[in-house]
Structures are given as structure tokens and as C-alpha cells.
Amino acid sequence: MSFIRDLIADRFRDQSFDIAQQDYKFMKIKKAKEEIKEHYPNVELIDMGIGEPDMPANAEIVKILSEEAGKSENRWYADNGIKEFQEAAGKYLRDVFGVYNINPNEEILHGIGAKSILSMLPQCFINPGDITLTTLPSYPIIATHTKYLGGVVYGLPLTKANNFYPDFTKIPNIILYRSKLLYINYPNNPTSQVATEDFYKGVIEFAHKYNILVVADSTYASITFDGEKPLSFLSIDGAKDVGVEIHSLSKAFNMTGWRLAFIAGNPDAIDIFATVKANSDSGQFRAIQKAGIYALQHPEIAEVNSQRYSRRFDLLVEALREVGFEIKKPKATFYCYLPIPKGTEDGVTFKDADDFCMYLLRKAFICTVPWNTPEPYIRLSVTFEANSEEEEVRIIDEMKERLLKLKLVF
Numbered sequence: 001m002s003f004i005r006d007l008i009a010d011r012f013r014d015q016s017f018d019i020a021q022q023d024y025k026f027m028k029i030k031k032a033k034e035e036i037k038e039h040y041p042n043v044e045l046i047d048m049g050i051g052e053p054d055m056p057a058n059a060e061i062v063k064i065l066s067e068e069a070g071k072s073e074n075r076w077y078a079d080n081g082i083k084e085f086q087e088a089a090g091k092y093l094r095d096v097f098g099v100y101n102i103n104p105n106e107e108i109l110h111g112i113g114a115k116s117i118l119s120m121l122p123q124c125f126i127n128p129g130d131i132t133l134t135t136l137p138s139y140p141i142i143a144t145h146t147k148y149l150g151g152v153v154y155g156l157p158l159t160k161a162n163n164f165y166p167d168f169t170k171i172p173n174i175i176l177y178r179s180k181l182l183y184i185n186y187p188n189n190p191t192s193q194v195a196t197e198d199f200y201k202g203v204i205e206f207a208h209k210y211n212i213l214v215v216a217d218s219t220y221a222s223i224t225f226d227g228e229k230p231l232s233f234l235s236i237d238g239a240k241d242v243g244v245e246i247h248s249l250s251k252a253f254n255m256t257g258w259r260l261a262f263i264a265g266n267p268d269a270i271d272i273f274a275t276v277k278a279n280s281d282s283g284q285f286r287a288i289q290k291a292g293i294y295a296l297q298h299p300e301i302a303e304v305n306s307q308r309y310s311r312r313f314d315l316l317v318e319a320l321r322e323v324g325f326e327i328k329k330p331k332a333t334f335y336c337y338l339p340i341p342k343g344t345e346d347g348v349t350f351k352d353a354d355d356f357c358m359y360l361l362r363k364a365f366i367c368t369v370p371w372n373t374p375e376p377y378i379r380l381s382v383t384f385e386a387n388s389e390e391e392e393v394r395i396i397d398e399m400k401e402r403l404l405k406l407k408l409v410f
Helices: 018-039 059-069 083-097 114-125 141-148 173-178 197-210 267-278 286-297 300-323 353-364 389-406
Strands: 108-111 131-136 152-157 179-185 213-217 243-248 261-265 335-339 369-371 377-381
Touching (some): 018 369, 059 286, 083 108, 083 261, 083 286, 114 141, 114 179, 114 243, 114 261, 114 267, 131 141, 141 152, 173 179, 197 213, 197 243, 243 267, 261 267, 300 335, 300 389, 353 369, 353 377, 353 389
Parallel strands (some): 131 152, 131 179, 213 243
Antiparallel strands (some): 108 261, 243 261
């Protein structure tokens, strides 16, 4: 056996890493999907597990990338970003979210996607033994990198009983004493819950009291509907004193593969992040940043996407209610979060969300994503591929008929 395996860092031998579990979950689903396609090539697989937009980027955004890609001045390293993108990000925060107290030159930096930003933040603040507070379930990147550095992750359960908000009053003092980072994500993936001004005010008060830096992941902040206004953590008085906020162009502007995001907020946090970033990457391609500027200057692109998701949710929620699920239409994101049923009339019982997810995939050819912590739920996404409104109706109707045939018991 190669000696190389003996050299692998201990951190990769820890099977508790959330990212490892997450990867295993998605690989298991992917393998099952491949098996179904192989054995049932003529059956339509309804994929509601996809967590990225079903449409390509706006044609004008693509055009600008094409025009800028060949320009000589864009071939250079971007390092910590171009000034024009920072200024566009600042204007975007003002125009869409009403954030007026941000200096783009000192309090905004671009990143190669939100994932990259989240992976670097623990390097800025976490020493061995320090704690990152993170909601459960959540996007695992900041937690994973906290553990890489010898830090500890303390989970804050998002449950139906607490309306999918973290309960800070239940955190032991010994944990609070060692905590440095608080990761929150609203509108939330996977629960689709939205933040309120009062919730953010409570977060700010909590952070001030215990000297904790807030990391507000606002990746889905502009995907709202039915009168729900986009809300930024930084729009609340005092937020910049205790935290930073991350915005991504991936979900709102259909630019997942483009890898472009930005972090804004507390100048001291941005300053140390800039140091870590400068020693971690050489910046996103300048042409992509210039295309991103156009996106940020045209928030109506995100509004069009939101209208499509809202329309699909109207169809999906009605269908799920007819099947027997108790569900309200989400106010934001492109996800809905469903508690799993007990079983079926035929005597099948579901022990957890993974069990139900695989049952849906193998018996009804419907793909979803399971979560078991802290409660057994599945996540459905309305980013399934459909080329017209008629196709959307057909897919949802087909999904409903397949679910009805399962005779689920709630």
C-alpha cells in the first residue's frame, strides 16, 4: 500500500465532518438516479433535488463576458477585485436593500463564490478550541473549515417549534465564552424561512453581548415573492459593528458556475479577510467581474426569476396539499421543506428522511434531498427544468399523480 495514505492530515480521518456526510448523501442520491436511468430509460425522472437555477444567465450578461474576455487589460490577475465591481456591489446594497452606510472601497470585497468566502473566514478568526455557532441544518462550509483549524462547531437547531430560527437562550455559557463566529443564513436553505427586522435586531444584541462576529449568508436574499421585501442584515442599525454579510450572484442571477460573490460589512473583518484572501487566490477573472457589474446594476433580472419560482410554488404547494402534506407557500428561496410522512397504507414505514427520499426516488422516480438533523424533513426545489408554463403544469401534475399512488400516511 502507498505510504501517501499515512501522510494524509488527521482532519480528513474525522468522519464527523458535515461536508463528508453531505457529500455522501448527494453521492448516494446521484448513484440511485443513475441506476434508475439505466434500468428505466423510458421513465421521466422528476428532479426536485437540484439546488441551482434551471435557466442560463441573462443574454446581456453573457454578451458582456464575451466582449470583455478577449480584452488585453482583463488578462491580469484581479487579486482582491476590481474597484468597479466593489462600487457596483455597494450600489446594489443601496438600491435593493436600503444599505447606505457601506464604503465600497474599504468594506466590500469580491470572492470566487460564497463557498470560497465562507471557507476563508475561519482562517481569519478561529484558533484551536474556538467555537463557531451555526444553525442546523445549514450549508456546511464554515463549520467544516472551523474543524480543519482545530475549532469546535456548536449547532443551533432550526425546528418547526421555534419557527426555524435559532434559540440563543439555550446556549450554555461555557460555549458562549469560547464562541467567535455565528453563521446564519436567511432566507434559509433548506427551510425557506425568512428573517425579520426583529430577528436581526436580536442577533445584533446577542453578538454585542458576547463579542461574536456574525456571518450573515444572504445568498437567497433577493429571491422573494408575494409581497416579501428583500431584507439585508446590514440594513439594520448596528449590524456593521458586529458582522459581515455575503451576497452571491449564483442563485439570483443564474450564475452558479461563474463563481462570483461579495462580502460586505465590518471594516476590521473585511481587512483581515483581504489578507487571507490575498494569500489564497488571485481573484476572479476580470471579465466575469465586469459581467457581474451588469447583473448587479439590473436587479430586475432577479425579479423575473422570482416570478417564475413563485408561479411554480403556487402549483407545487397546491399539489402537495392534495396529497396530504401540511405546507404553506414559502416567501423566499426556491426551496420548500416538508416533514416526512409516517409511511404508506401498504404497511411501509419511514425511519428517517433518507429512507423516505430513497423510497420516492425508487418508487415514484421523484428526486428530493433529505435532512435528518434536527428533524426528518425533505427539501424540494422548484428549479426543475421546464421550458414553458404548460410544461411546469404538466410536471407538477405528474408528480402529484405519482405521490397519490404511493398512498402516504401522515
